[in-house]
Amino acid sequence: MMRLSILEDMKLTLKVWRQKNANTKGQLVTYKADHVSPDMSFLEMLDVVNEDLIHKGDEPIHFDHDCREGICGACSLHINGRPHGPKQGITTCQLHMRSFNDGDVIVIEPWRAAAFPVIRDLVTDRSAFDRIQHAGGYISVNTGGVPDANCIPISKVVADEALNSATCIGCGACVAACKNASAMLFVSAKVSQMALLPQGQPERYQRVQAMVTQMDQEGFGNCTNTGACEAECPKEISLSNIARMNRDYFAANIFKE
Amino acid sequence: MTLDAKIPEGPLAEKWSKHKFNLKLVNPANKRKYTVIVVGTGLAGASAAASLAELGYNVKAFCFQDSPRRAHSIAAQGGINAAKNYQNDGDSIHRLFYDTIKGGDYRAREGNVYRLAEVSVNIIDQCVAQGVPFAREYGGLLDNRSFGGAQVSRTFYARGQTGQQLLLGAYSALNRQIHAGKVTMFSRHEMMDVVTIDGQAKGIVTRNLVTGNIESHAGHAVLLCTGGYGNVFYLSTNAMGCNVTAAWKAHKRGAFFANPCFTQIHPTCIPVTGDHQSKLTLMSESLRNDGRVWVPKTKELAAKLRNGEIKPADLKEEDRDYFLERKYPSFGNLVPRDVASRNAKEMVDEGRGVGTSGIAVFLDFADAIKRLGEETVREKYGNLFDMYQQITDENPYKQPMRIYPAVHYTMGGLWVDYNLMTTVPGLYALGEANFSDHGANRLGASALMQGLADGYFVIPYTLGDYLASIGPKPVDANHPAFKEAEKEVKAHIKQLLSLKGKKTVDQYHRELGHIMWEYCGMARNEDGLIKAKELISALRKDFWKNAFVCGSNEELNQNLEKASRVADFLELGELMVEDALKRKESCGGHFRIESQTDEGEAKRDDDHYTYVAAWEYKGDDKPETLHKEKLVFENVKLTQRSYK
Ligand SMILES: Cc1cc2nc3c(=O)[nH]c(=O)nc-3n(C[C@H](O)[C@H](O)[C@H](O)COP(=O)(O)OP(=O)(O)OC[C@H]3O[C@@H](n4cnc5c(N)ncnc54)[C@H](O)[C@@H]3O)c2cc1C
Ligand code: FES
Numbered sequence A: 001m002m003r004l005s006i007l008e009d010m011k012l013t014l015k016v017w018r019q020k021n022a023n024t025k026g027q028l029v030t031y032k033a034d035h036v037s038p039d040m041s042f043l044e045m046l047d048v049v050n051e052d053l054i055h056k057g058d059e060p061i062h063f064d065h066d067c068r069e070g071i072c073g074a075c076s077l078h079i080n081g082r083p084h085g086p087k088q089g090i091t092t093c094q095l096h097m098r099s100f101n102d103g104d105v106i107v108i109e110p111w112r113a114a115a116f117p118v119i120r121d122l123v124t125d126r127s128a129f130d131r132i133q134h135a136g137g138y139i140s141v142n143t144g145g146v147p148d149a150n151c152i153p154i155s156k157v158v159a160d161e162a163l164n165s166a167t168c169i170g171c172g173a174c175v176a177a178c179k180n181a182s183a184m185l186f187v188s189a190k191v192s193q194m195a196l197l198p199q200g201q202p203e204r205y206q207r208v209q210a211m212v213t214q215m216d217q218e219g220f221g222n223c224t225n226t227g228a229c230e231a232e233c234p235k236e237i238s239l240s241n242i243a244r245m246n247r248d249y250f251a252a253n254i255f256k257e
Numbered sequence B: 001m002t003l004d005a006k007i008p009e010g011p012l013a014e015k016w017s018k019h020k021f022n023l024k025l026v027n028p029a030n031k032r033k034y035t036v037i038v039v040g041t042g043l044a045g046a047s048a049a050a051s052l053a054e055l056g057y058n059v060k061a062f063c064f065q066d067s068p069r070r071a072h073s074i075a076a077q078g079g080i081n082a083a084k085n086y087q088n089d090g091d092s093i094h095r096l097f098y099d100t101i102k103g104g105d106y107r108a109r110e111g112n113v114y115r116l117a118e119v120s121v122n123i124i125d126q127c128v129a130q131g132v133p134f135a136r137e138y139g140g141l142l143d144n145r146s147f148g149g150a151q152v153s154r155t156f157y158a159r160g161q162t163g164q165q166l167l168l169g170a171y172s173a174l175n176r177q178i179h180a181g182k183v184t185m186f187s188r189h190e191m192m193d194v195v196t197i198d199g200q201a202k203g204i205v206t207r208n209l210v211t212g213n214i215e216s217h218a219g220h221a222v223l224l225c226t227g228g229y230g231n232v233f234y235l236s237t238n239a240m241g242c243n244v245t246a247a248w249k250a251h252k253r254g255a256f257f258a259n260p261c262f263t264q265i266h267p268t269c270i271p272v273t274g275d276h277q278s279k280l281t282l283m284s285e286s287l288r289n290d291g292r293v294w295v296p297k298t299k300e301l302a303a304k305l306r307n308g309e310i311k312p313a314d315l316k317e318e319d320r321d322y323f324l325e326r327k328y329p330s331f332g333n334l335v336p337r338d339v340a341s342r343n344a345k346e347m348v349d350e351g352r353g354v355g356t357s358g359i360a361v362f363l364d365f366a367d368a369i370k371r372l373g374e375e376t377v378r379e380k381y382g383n384l385f386d387m388y389q390q391i392t393d394e395n396p397y398k399q400p401m402r403i404y405p406a407v408h409y410t411m412g413g414l415w416v417d418y419n420l421m422t423t424v425p426g427l428y429a430l431g432e433a434n435f436s437d438h439g440a441n442r443l444g445a446s447a448l449m450q451g452l453a454d455g456y457f458v459i460p461y462t463l464g465d466y467l468a469s470i471g472p473k474p475v476d477a478n479h480p481a482f483k484e485a486e487k488e489v490k491a492h493i494k495q496l497l498s499l500k501g502k503k504t505v506d507q508y509h510r511e512l513g514h515i516m517w518e519y520c521g522m523a524r525n526e527d528g529l530i531k532a533k534e535l536i537s538a539l540r541k542d543f544w545k546n547a548f549v550c551g552s553n554e555e556l557n558q559n560l561e562k563a564s565r566v567a568d569f570l571e572l573g574e575l576m577v578e579d580a581l582k583r584k585e586s587c588g589g590h591f592r593i594e595s596q597t598d599e600g601e602a603k604r605d606d607d608h609y610t611y612v613a614a615w616e617y618k619g620d621d622k623p624e625t626l627h628k629e630k631l632v633f634e635n636v637k638l639t640q641r642s643y644k
Helices: A042-055 A127-136 A156-166 A173-177 A184-196 A204-217 A228-232 A240-256 B012-022 B043-055 B093-103 B110-130 B162-179 B245-252 B285-289 B299-306 B323-327 B337-349 B366-372 B374-392 B447-470 B480-497 B505-520 B526-546 B558-582
Strands: A010-018 A027-036 A105-109 A118-120 B035-039 B058-062 B183-186 B189-197 B200-208 B214-218 B221-224 B263-269 B292-296 B361-364 B401-410 B427-429 B611-616 B625-630
Touching: A027 A042, A042 B505, A127 A184, A127 A204, A127 B162, A156 A184, A156 B162, A173 A184, A173 A228, A184 A204, A184 A228, A184 A240, A204 A240, B012 B093, B012 B110, B035 B043, B035 B200, B043 B058, B043 B162, B043 B183, B043 B447, B058 B189, B093 B110, B110 B162, B110 B447, B162 B183, B162 B447, B189 B214, B189 B245, B189 B480, B189 B558, B200 B221, B200 B480, B214 B480, B221 B245, B221 B447, B245 B427, B245 B558, B263 B285, B263 B337, B285 B374, B292 B299, B292 B323, B292 B337, B323 B337, B337 B361, B337 B401, B366 B374, B480 B558, B505 B526, B505 B558, B526 B558, B558 B611
Parallel strands: A010 A105, B035 B058, B035 B221, B058 B183, B221 B427
Antiparallel strands: A010 A027, B189 B200, B200 B214, B263 B401, B292 B361, B361 B401, B611 B625
């Protein structure tokens, strides 16, 4: 196919975490990436490196990805020490090589957290997030037999605020960013969405307790309010969710007594 | 075999309620004796799995991602249709039905489409009850926007992330059932085959993508909710993992494949930038509410724009051609997707395309920003504009977006009857994986509607009828049929891993994509299709000789996963081309150059092609047999579609 880009190729050095599986030790391995177009996305750059590796008979680098447009939450690379790389408010798949310079050295690692064990290379097991949602991330309604949608008026301000929380893509960057590997931002986003909406009220306190209990069982660390999670969140989920969850959690304990 | 669509008798508006009454029920105490296998947990699968579990069935659900929350449905941007008529603008179930039938260029079943329109209203109620934060007006009631192919506002939305919010709603319902122990979830599992016993679907064989284990799962029925196959074109707006494997394996086990050539090419996507491109990004159709599509009036001006001599803003009004508004005054920029896409291609073919490549047209928001203010535009479309800027490094608030059509959706899929059952008893297909409701072209915001309609409101009724008829006798995963299927899957994987040629799997995929786009894309003709058939067949043979597949089975092996999917695409591609070849008319997204009106619009041939093409697999390297399901229209008159 024709080369459409008018921009020059860049040359990069990559240091990539390679780990055969959960039971072996990993290490950083150095690769050269010599034909990188600034128009490429970060994952497309890795695709090109992988094609080279396969041609050479090496194993390609494994990483999670799917939508490649910043919404599925699959991609999860720790790039030069930051979850999803140097830019604010985007995921790894939305990062483009024009954010780097010719000659850069780029270190690529998986999320680091006890609750997210490495499966292979840059792929981690984030099923702990699912289990927290199983514990209470829902409103208990069955299919059918619900009222007409407009019977539940919700102010635009509240609906917008609930959507801000619900925007979380469950990627785990908050955990990866936190020195304690705490999952508070993730959990509080779901708790907040439901706590803000009238539909979420009946189970409000039960929900927060169930989800926090599961979070603790999964081995995530404590929140010490450093705010790194908010700073690195690709969807810019606000710390105020954590405050809201804490309030509900304490209220839940009082109501229980 | 004659195809029986099982459309109930009687007036259109009464078919579904009468049918529901006539379906057999499974008594509540017996439901727990049944196991239902649900493959895929996107909107269709998650809603089906949750609803069936709520009814009391045991459900085993599967997806290849690490979590059900990451299914491709998550990426849907614009919205979901429902005939609520909250805007008092003349919408009704009948109008949604009519718009969908017409939008599909009269190649869908009246009965199915009417049911879809009927249950659309329940979907919105259900989602709101789950806590889906749809957009609201200041008075607190739900807001709507307009989508293509309709003159009413019936699209419900949550900013530009409607699919995400709907999927998280369905995922939460699924999670509740997982917690209750009624659904067992198998993530990072890929279905490799369907198992039939005495002609009935009784389970599946899967590969655990982390360990490589090949496992059998038995059940009383199997639901395929595995999405569309747009990735056969390599470049598409679909997520990277979207594939045809599940549907294709089912096809090889006896499920007919319907209208495989009906592909939707979406008009507003970000153009290709280079050969590294791995996928294309959609700019939601909702943008056509406020964006105006144009190209320069002359080739000369277009050339100047391309080489940077002038900027879009330098072009005076009279030098611009708002071609959709000019040609289709009553629908303007909101014509259906197939029409908008073909017109963009026409402009580019005339040499009036823009951008460095010349393969793009403008989508301009200058007027909207003048009329509404930048803040309002940001509120409506902010995340889409950000996405555009991220990818192109251009600011769409300041200069028009460049867009071009890209493969987006597949109307074709497994043939199903009114109950969503395929031609294999006990095997069902839901959501984009089936062919049922969109005819030859899908209207925007109707896929989410259909996926959730199938999962929440259709399958919970129709599945019971089948289960009641077969009874709850347990199914054994140690049956020889399972062992045989496991053996075949293992042999298939071994064969793939034995490929140690010179070309990567991605190279094959890309080549296949080129062939499909070139000859079976926006415009098709007989010579091209015949050529494509030969090319694909040769490429497939080459793949099985010269491809290179890395690693082993007993590990996470993304290269192997990809190889297995591409192998299936290489077979599907040929069937798509065959189907396009047989359908000599144009209709909806299927544009046969030989069949157009004087004005260059798609010209149907109702006398010869008012049917669903359902293909039967006959064995490796044997031609498939075409079965025709005649489409009967009792309530709408077939006319040449006009959006003028
Ligand atoms: C970018 C984009 C935007 C869109 N926007 C809209 C919109 O605004 N409105 C609208 O109505 N429609 C929209 N669509 C279309 C719509 O999103 C899809 O048609 C719909 O979500 C498909 O849902 P589904 O449940 O059928 O399949 P999917 O969501 O694709 O789910 C497929 C499921 O099957 C699983 N699966 C697949 N194969 C296997 C296998 N072999 N083994 C195990 N599991 C498997 C996957 O893991 C996944 O869980 C959009 C599509 C795209 C690409
Ligand atoms: S791949 Fe989906 S968010 Fe990055």
